[in-house]
Amino acid sequence: MSYQAEYSNSIQNPEGFWAEKATDLPWYTPPKTILSTDENGIYRWFADGEMNTAYMALDHHVESGRGDQDALIYDSPVTGTKRKLTYRELRDEVAKFAGVLKAQGVTKGDRVVIYMPMVPEALIAMLGVARLGAIHSVVFGGFAPHELAVRIDDAEPKVVVSASCGIEVSKVIEYKPMLDQAIEQSAHKPKACIVLQRPEAKAALTAGRDIDWEEAMASAEPADCVPVKGTDPLYILYTSGTTGKPKGVVRDNGGHAVALKYSMKAIYNMAPGDVFWAASDVGWVVGHSYIVYGPLLAGCTTVVYEGKPVRTPDAGAFWRVVEEYKAKALFAAPTAFRAIKKEDPEASLLENYDLSSLKTIFMAGERLDPPTYDWTVSKTGKPVVDHWWQTETGWAICGNLMGIEPKTPKAGSSTLPVPGFNVQILGPDGQELPAGEQGSIALKLPLPPSCLPTIWGDFERFRTGYLSDFPGYYTSGDGGYKDEEGYVFIMGRTDDVINVAGHRLSTGEMEEIVAAHPAVAECAVIGVNDPLKGQAPIGLVLLKDGVEVEEDQLQGELVAMVRKEIGPIACFQRAIVVQRLPKTRSGKILRKLLRQIADGQSYTVPSTIDDPASLSEIEGIMDSHGLVQRA
Ligand code: COA
Ligand code: AMP
Numbered sequence: 001m002s003y004q005a006e007y008s009n010s011i012q013n014p015e016g017f018w019a020e021k022a023t024d025l026p027w028y029t030p031p032k033t034i035l036s037t038d039e040n041g042i043y044r045w046f047a048d049g050e051m052n053t054a055y056m057a058l059d060h061h062v063e064s065g066r067g068d069q070d071a072l073i074y075d076s077p078v079t080g081t082k083r084k085l086t087y088r089e090l091r092d093e094v095a096k097f098a099g100v101l102k103a104q105g106v107t108k109g110d111r112v113v114i115y116m117p118m119v120p121e122a123l124i125a126m127l128g129v130a131r132l133g134a135i136h137s138v139v140f141g142g143f144a145p146h147e148l149a150v151r152i153d154d155a156e157p158k159v160v161v162s163a164s165c166g167i168e169v170s171k172v173i174e175y176k177p178m179l180d181q182a183i184e185q186s187a188h189k190p191k192a193c194i195v196l197q198r199p200e201a202k203a204a205l206t207a208g209r210d211i212d213w214e215e216a217m218a219s220a221e222p223a224d225c226v227p228v229k230g231t232d233p234l235y236i237l238y239t240s241g242t243t244g245k246p247k248g249v250v251r252d253n254g255g256h257a258v259a260l261k262y263s264m265k266a267i268y269n270m271a272p273g274d275v276f277w278a279a280s281d282v283g284w285v286v287g288h289s290y291i292v293y294g295p296l297l298a299g300c301t302t303v304v305y306e307g308k309p310v311r312t313p314d315a316g317a318f319w320r321v322v323e324e325y326k327a328k329a330l331f332a333a334p335t336a337f338r339a340i341k342k343e344d345p346e347a348s349l350l351e352n353y354d355l356s357s358l359k360t361i362f363m364a365g366e367r368l369d370p371p372t373y374d375w376t377v378s379k380t381g382k383p384v385v386d387h388w389w390q391t392e393t394g395w396a397i398c399g400n401l402m403g404i405e406p407k408t409p410k411a412g413s414s415t416l417p418v419p420g421f422n423v424q425i426l427g428p429d430g431q432e433l434p435a436g437e438q439g440s441i442a443l444k445l446p447l448p449p450s451c452l453p454t455i456w457g458d459f460e461r462f463r464t465g466y467l468s469d470f471p472g473y474y475t476s477g478d479g480g481y482k483d484e485e486g487y488v489f490i491m492g493r494t495d496d497v498i499n500v501a502g503h504r505l506s507t508g509e510m511e512e513i514v515a516a517h518p519a520v521a522e523c524a525v526i527g528v529n530d531p532l533k534g535q536a537p538i539g540l541v542l543l544k545d546g547v548e549v550e551e552d553q554l555q556g557e558l559v560a561m562v563r564k565e566i567g568p569i570a571c572f573q574r575a576i577v578v579q580r581l582p583k584t585r586s587g588k589i590l591r592k593l594l595r596q597i598a599d600g601q602s603y604t605v606p607s608t609i610d611d612p613a614s615l616s617e618i619e620g621i622m623d624s625h626g627l628v629q630r631a
């Protein structure tokens with residue numbers, strides 16, 4: 001099958017295309033209705049199919065003879081632990097944990113928040129929730145209590161599952177006190193918290209609310225899989241938007257399973273029994289799709305790695321894991337490879353390892369800059385696939401289909417649209433732009449399976465945020481262009497979202513926090529280029545009249561505030577004082593211009609600017625702080 005034939009079929013005959021892909025999964029009742037619209041007028045996939053995602057990912061494989069194959073390999077250099085679970089063992093653990101949740105009254109449609117480090121129990125918890133037809137919402141461990149509280153209030157979980165601690169290189173991060181603070185701050189109170197006690201830090205449990213994971217598992221009655229409809233939600237995953245309130249991306253069961261199963265072969269070229277390693281975290285969409293669901297739906301072995309690309313213990317960590325478990329695919333963010341390149345520029349540690357099992361390296365989460373691409377290709381000698389996707393889609397929108405027809409890659413491009421995604425580059429008037437011209441990247445409806453049908457509890461936010469710019473299209477929020485051969489180049493966000501070390505963050509949210517400082521009259525937070533993390537946020541701060549404060553002291557206080565509210569993951573480390581911020585006459589800060597100045601790009605002074613002199617002034621200040629990128 002050629003790429004072109006597969007792609008054209010998916011666009012010209014989406015119902016037939018996805019109906020056929022759906023037959024690749026063990027439904028309880030296969031769907032008859034392939035594509036329909038819901039009460040909001042949104043396209044939905046497989047509405048009348050009956051299924052259970054955990055059944056498809058575990059029980060089905062045990063029943064069809066894969067029970068003794070490793071499903072999960074846990075490798076934790078930070079604790080010196082390694083553990084393997086076969087499909088049978090994982091299914092049994094998941095069924096028991098589902099029993100623990102059931103005993104707490106969790107039933108179909110209930111929400112369960114999971115705030116855990118990279119341990120097998122995080123996957124067991126997710127799959128246990130799915131087994132009951134309930135909805136999980138995993139919150140990344142690097143988020144502060146406030147962020148967790150916001151998510152608890154939005155998702156209103158019956159139960160929270162957590163652990164006593166996570167380990168960051170050699171630092172023990174106590175999660176339980178953060179969970180306690182979050183519940184103190186949230187208006188919604190969960191009925192129970194199930195806590196995994198780790199030997200590195202034992203947590204104090206709150207009587208009447210907290211339950212010890214191990215004790216509960218010891219006496220749990222395994223629970224059966226609960227059938228759900230294809231359109232019933234599997235999970236909510238919060239992601240950053242342009243405001244302080246994160247968006248709860250809703251993922252349904254049926255479309256998600258079909259798309260991920262298809263992607264495992266089409267994009268990643270994985271077969272049942274192969275070892276797949278996504279070096280991400282279950283708190284991000286990459287972790288949901290390719291540490292948990294994708295590999296298990298496909299009968300592969302997934303690697304759960306609790307460590308970093310460097311310092312645990314060195315820049316050879318990735319190569320060691322690939323060799324030890326014979327990983328066929330490695331998927332990580334470009335930042336991880338930049339970190340390895342920084343510490344081991346010649347990749348001399350690579351010589352200690354046998355990478356013959358590794359067929360392809362996949363990267364996503366942020367722009368893959370050509371130097372990092374070239375370095376990885378030349379040092380490893382492996383094909384490197386840049387693929388572009390978003391929390392909202394749950395899988396790649398553009399990529400190089402290694403299981404269908406690998407194309408010659410081009411550095412800086414995420415290759416071609418993945419089947420199902422009708423990718424168009426639109427100008428401000430909604431017309432498709434010619435090759436080479438940069439515009440908004442939009443996806444013509446219907447979106448393929450797995451893409452979000454709504455924002456949890458806020459359909460209007462989904463409609464206005466994604467569907468109203470160009471009628472009939474989903475707006476991705478990314479800008480870019482296609483070349484003459486249709487290759488897609490993603491050039492960055494067109495909104496106030498930034499990507500720091502592959503982590504998606506909202507500058508709008510950081511601005512709300514910085515603006516709350518008593519000395520600050522106004523501020524703009526923008527992303528500037530960072531050689532390691534891709535982008536880093538910086539604050540440009542205007543002081544209130546008459547306020548006298550040392551710039552260093554102010555910076556220290558602002559850094560601490562962002563860390564406390566969002567968490568260390570925000571990587572907000574710089575704030576500089578400016579006299580004026582460039583604005584339009586209606587008072588809107590010209591953030592795009594600020595970004596262009598920081599990136600050293602040429603810019604056009606808009607006719608709506610209030611005070612043109614503010615631009616050269618701010619450029620001078622940013623330059624004097626080394627914040628203007630020079631070619
Ligand atoms: N729980 C608690 N804290 C966490 C955390 C977690 N799960 N993950 C990160 N943090 C903390 C870190 O300890 C650090 O805190 P500090 O400021 O007190 O040192 C801060 O958040 C920033 O973390 P990170 O961005 O990971 O920086 P780092 O300097 O520790 O490591 C890299 C740098 C490049 C090695 C790291 O960013 C990396 O591995 N990046 C790959 C990203 C990735 O996999 N993204 C997934 C999307 S596909
Ligand atoms: P997230 O929802 O956290 O996966 O972040 C999605 C955003 O990350 C996208 O909208 C892009 O801005 C960026 N992104 C993800 N993958 C890529 C890629 N391969 N190239 C460029 N940007 C990417």
